[in-house]
Amino acid sequence: MIVQADSLVKKYGGAAAVDGVSFSIEKGQIFGLLGPNGAGKTTTISILSTYLKPTAGEATIDGLSVRRQAGKVREIIGFVPQEIALYPTLTALQNLKFYGKMYGLGGAGLERRCREVLELVELWQRRHDNIEQFSGGMKRRINLGAGLLHSPRFLLLDEPTVGVDPQSREHIFDTIFKIRDNGATILYTSHYMEEVELLCDHIAIMDRGKVIASGTLRELLKMLGEGGVIELEVAPPGCPSGLETEIASQQGVTGVRREDNKVFVSSSNSARSLPPVMKVLESAGCEVGSLELYAPSLEKLFIQLTGKELRE
Amino acid sequence: MRKLGYITAKDLLVVAKDKGAWMTLLVTPLVVIVVVSFALSPVYKGGSLHATLLVTNHDAGGMGKQLTASLAARPNITIQAASDRESETLKQGGNSFGLALVIPKDFSARVQAGQSTQLQVYEDPNSTTSAPFLKGMIDGAVNRFSAVEVAAKVAVAEAVKQNQRADAAAVAGDATAAASAQMSNQPIQAKEQPASGARQLNTFDIETPGFAVMFLLFGVMIGAEGLLEERDKGTLGRLLVAPVSKASIIGGKLVAQFIVSIIQITLLFAVGHFVFSMDIGNTLAGLALMLVATAFTATSFGILLAALTKTRRQASSIGILAILLMSALGGSWWPLDIVPAFMRKLGHLSMNAWALDGIKGIIIQGQGFSDILLPAGVLFIYGSVCFLIGLKMFKLRGP
Numbered sequence: 240m241i242v243q244a245d246s247l248v249k250k251y252g253g254a255a256a257v258d259g260v261s262f263s264i265e266k267g268q269i270f271g272l273l274g275p276n277g278a279g280k281t282t283t284i285s286i287l288s289t290y291l292k293p294t295a296g297e298a299t300i301d302g303l304s305v306r307r308q309a310g311k312v313r314e315i316i317g318f319v320p321q322e323i324a325l326y327p328t329l330t331a332l333q334n335l336k337f338y339g340k341m342y343g344l345g346g347a348g349l350e351r352r353c354r355e356v357l358e359l360v361e362l363w364q365r366r367h368d369n370i371e372q373f374s375g376g377m378k379r380r381i382n383l384g385a386g387l388l389h390s391p392r393f394l395l396l397d398e399p400t401v402g403v404d405p406q407s408r409e410h411i412f413d414t415i416f417k418i419r420d421n422g423a424t425i426l427y428t429s430h431y432m433e434e435v436e437l438l439c440d441h442i443a444i445m446d447r448g449k450v451i452a453s454g455t456l457r458e459l460l461k462m463l464g465e466g467g468v469i470e471l472e473v474a475p476p477g478c479p480s481g482l483e484t485e486i487a488s489q490q491g492v493t494g495v496r497r498e499d500n501k502v503f504v505s506s507s508n509s510a511r512s513l514p515p516v517m518k519v520l521e522s523a524g525c526e527v528g529s530l531e532l533y534a535p536s537l538e539k540l541f542i543q544l545t546g547k548e549l550r551e
Numbered sequence: 552m553r554k555l556g557y558i559t560a561k562d563l564l565v566v567a568k569d570k571g572a573w574m575t576l577l578v579t580p581l582v583v584i585v586v587v588s589f590a591l592s593p594v595y596k597g598g599s600l601h602a603t604l605l606v607t608n609h610d611a612g613g614m615g616k617q618l619t620a621s622l623a624a625r626p627n628i629t630i631q632a633a634s635d636r637e638s639e640t641l642k643q644g645g646n647s648f649g650l651a652l653v654i655p656k657d658f659s660a661r662v663q664a665g666q667s668t669q670l671q672v673y674e675d676p677n678s679t680t681s682a683p684f685l686k687g688m689i690d691g692a693v694n695r696f697s698a699v700e701v702a703a704k705v706a707v708a709e710a711v712k713q714n715q716r717a718d719a720a721a722v723a724g725d726a727t728a729a730a731s732a733q734m735s736n737q738p739i740q741a742k743e744q745p746a747s748g749a750r751q752l753n754t755f756d757i758e759t760p761g762f763a764v765m766f767l768l769f770g771v772m773i774g775a776e777g778l779l780e781e782r783d784k785g786t787l788g789r790l791l792v793a794p795v796s797k798a799s800i801i802g803g804k805l806v807a808q809f810i811v812s813i814i815q816i817t818l819l820f821a822v823g824h825f826v827f828s829m830d831i832g833n834t835l836a837g838l839a840l841m842l843v844a845t846a847f848t849a850t851s852f853g854i855l856l857a858a859l860t861k862t863r864r865q866a867s868s869i870g871i872l873a874i875l876l877m878s879a880l881g882g883s884w885w886p887l888d889i890v891p892a893f894m895r896k897l898g899h900l901s902m903n904a905w906a907l908d909g910i911k912g913i914i915i916q917g918q919g920f921s922d923i924l925l926p927a928g929v930l931f932i933y934g935s936v937c938f939l940i941g942l943k944m945f946k947l948r949g950p
Contacts, residue, residue, distance in 0.1 A: 288792040313794040322785030326561070328568045333561075340557045341793040369568075385789070 241266045241393060241424045242287065247296035249282050256282040258448035259296070264426060264441070269419055271439030272428040273537065275547075279448040280428040281321065284397050287426065288318045300393055314342075317391030317423075321398045323378045324385070327371035331362055331381050334370060335388060342389035349388075356384040360414055376407020383414060394418060396427045400434060412438060432537040444537070446545050456537075463535035463543065464493045464505025469513055470533070471502045474526040478502070482523055489515040496543065503543060505535075554795050558803025559810070565777075566811050572773055576815045580766035581822060587762065588754040588827065603629045604689075605651040612659020614696065619654070621692045650674050652689060662696060663727045665704040702726050752915060755829040760910040761883035763819040764845060764903050765874065770815050771853030772870035774808040776863045778854075783863070787947060797947055801854075808853055812846035832913035837920040841909040844927040848902045848934035854941035877901035905929045 242264035249257040257279045264270040272280045285291040287298055289309040298305045303312045325334045332353060339349045357363040360380040370378060383399055396415070400408045415438060419425055429435050435442055436456055443453040452459055483495040486504060491512040494505035502520075506512035509532050520527060533539060542548060566572050593603075604622060608615045623630040633651065653671035661668035670693060672686065706726030781787040790800050820842070823829035831838055856873070860866040878884060880894070881903025887895050898904040909926035912918035 290788060290792050310794060313792055316792070318789065318792045320785040320788055322788075324785035324789040326565055326786065328565055329561075333564065337557065337561045338789070338793070341554060341790060341795050343794065 240264065242270075242298070242300050242426070244283070244287070244298040245296055247283065247286055247298060248294045249279075249286060249291060250294045255294075255448050257286065257293070260445070260448070260450050261296075262443050262450060262453060264424055266424050267419065267422065268440045269415065269425045269427055269438050271435035271442040272426065272445055273430070273432060273435045273442055273541075274428075274445035275430055278430075278445040280430075280445055281397055282448075283445070284395050284426060284428055288316060288395050289313055290318075314389075315392045317386035317389065317394040319383050319386040319394070319396045319399050321401060323370075323382050325370045325378065325382055328369055330367050330369055331357065331373070332366040334381060335385055338385045339388040344388060352388050352390075356387050359387070359417060360384045361410060374404075374407070376403040376410070379403050379407060380410060380414070383411060387418065390421075390423075392423060394423050394425045396425060398428055398430070400429070400431070408434075432541070436537060442537070444541060444544065446541075451544050452540065459537060459540055460535040462494075462505075463540050464507060464509075465535065466491060466506045466508040466510075466512070467532060467534045468539060468543075469504040469506060469509050469516060470531040471504070471516075471520070471527050472529040473500050473502060473520070474528040475500065478520065478523055478525040482519065482525075485519050485523075486516055489519065492516065498546065552799075555799040555803040555806065558790075558795075558800060559807040562804055562807030563810060566807070572770075575773055576766070576770045576811070577818055580762055580819055583766075584755070584759050584762045584819070584823065585827070588758045591758065592754045603631055605631050605633045607633045607651070607653045609656040610654045610658040611656055612663070614659035614662050615654040618658075618692055618696060622652075622689065650686060650689075662700050663724055665700055665707055665727070667700070700727075702729070753828055753830075755823050755827040756914050757886070757911075759820065759823040759827075759829050760907055760914065761878070761903070763816055763823075764849075764881075764906045764910075765878040765883040766819070767812055767816050767845065767849045768852060768874040768877065768903075769870075770812060771808060771849045772856060772866065772874060774804075774811065774850075775853045775857040775860075775870065776866045778804060778857045779860065779863050779866055782947070791947060800947065801942070801945070805850060805854060809846055809850045812849050813843065816842050816846055830914050833917055834913055834920045834923075837918070837923045838910070838913050840920070840927050841906065841913065841923055841930075844930035844934070845902070845906040845910070848906070848930045848937065851934040851937035851941060852902065854945060855937045856941075858941040858944035858946075877903050880904070882907045902930060902933055905933065 240263045242262075244260060244262050247257050247260040248255060260279065260283055262270070272283060274280050282291065286293045287300065287305060289305050289312050292306060300312050301315055303315070305312050326337070329337070335353045335356060336349060339345075339352060344352060353366075354363065357366050360383060362377060362380055362384075365373070365377070370381065373381065379399060379402075383396070386394060386396075399415075400411055403411070412434075415425060415427070427435070427438060439456070441453070441455055442459060443450045444459070445451065452462065477500050478497075483497060483502075486492060486502070487495045489512055491506045491508040492504055493507055494503075496503045504512065504516055513532070517527065538548075606619050606622070608619055610616070619630060622628055651673045653673070655668065655670070658668055658670070670689075672689060674686070706722050710722045778787075787800070791797070820829070820831065820838075824831050852873075856866055856870050860869055878901075880898040881887075881901035882890075882898055883903050887898055887904060887907075890898070905926045909923040909930070912923055912926070
């Protein structure tokens, strides 16, 4: 494990922005922190980057404590903030050179790394243009590049695609894969589930300062049922209690959850499970008002886990 | 230290490429200094107050002309003849000259006859500078003619007392002529000349230091706003998670701001000196010390401003209020010599007053290096206090 977070807590006044977050990241992994705005992703990444000190808990990066060895941690991490943290009146090259110097680079080594990074983000031809002349997507790419100059072992990316066009997003994704292929470990936060699904080897879903689910994409979707979900809305007065056990025993059914007058049935094969489930409901005298079948997704999982949309 | 230098160099590069900043740092102050200096040049002509007096002379004899000539001989007065119509306008208060003098048509006749006579003086109540000054000049000139009138009266009275049957009018005429001749010789004269070592001032000597100090403060206010902007936009946060000490970050920024302040005030004084012939006094080392002390104190004011405010908008509104208040109290807009004693003391709570005491002492009063050690020392103490408070209070991290 290159990163280990144990019971991290960050409180502002009485309110906990991060409330007992634990996870670990293996070397070479792209680890996704998924959650809506305000879930605690940025606070978590700020603790790992040493920008914030946790109120409680501990985190280590490559064995170094973010609390006690912040200076050493800063030398091996790269941080790409959510904001475009660049100087708009300076050129792309001037910005990169400045940040490179902050990481101790200089001379020919700095020149070479600036060129490599600018070529990686495909903006070498625009190196002498001021940042303020760039599009939003190009600014994001330079913003990413500024965190790569010192070839960090662990890279923290805080919502690096906010506000960019699809083409620039593709560029950023390609760059992230190249960085991973070069041996870096990446922590990627986003509230776009499709990004996390595409990029991440391991995903932790956060809500209200807590990790509410964690695993690979397959493991997470399995929580919904690999074959999808049957969502049934039962007309009042609803179903008698204890019906879930009988539904769960039907063919292919992997899980049942009730929420008011709705019943969510996870299944390994929704089409096969649907007839016996309907039969059970009919036998119990439940009148089904509406029915929906859908494929498993992080979005649906998030709704199942929290009862709200991911983008809220 | 090396990283501190890189941060300083980067900040200087950012300022160098910011055209808007240079407008505030150099162009705006120069425009203001030039406009104010030229606008006030008639007032400060020859280093002292200068005014135009409107005169309507109805006198049929020669004494009205003598009175006018006597006033015109004063170095700080320009006489402008006015028509009857203009006189009427003056009488109704519709003038813009501050003061107008109307000499009656029997002025000579009455003076020569040893009789009392009156001059009409119309004063613009809105004129607070030139009117009192002109009135003093007129009083001086009129006193001489009163002396002539008195001489004539005395001569007639003496002739009557000695039972000389001479013609009283002839005696009065002779006495007037003799007194006038004596007065024109001016047995007692006060000759104006500059004090030893002093030189003729130009308005840029008077206006440049005050406005330069004020715009120096506006310059550091921009620096303070920039610091808060870096905090908001994440560049400061990015530095904080890089292997750079906080001392290097804040030190680099302060050194850059100090250098910008030095460049700004030096360029303003250089333009004042080389383009507008502003005097720079007899001690270049003293002036340099004052400029360094002033730039240091202004930079410290900037960090204090950034520490006391949370956003750019706050820094801007509080900064403008503080700078205008300090400039008004501290003598950036008008000399502290003309304000009441308690206001002068109050003004010395601001850095402007101490900076201007030293700088104007060198430029206007020709003071030497040792004379400005007190204001320079006070500025360094003032700046150090602001610096330490600001440094303690400023939060590098976001709110």
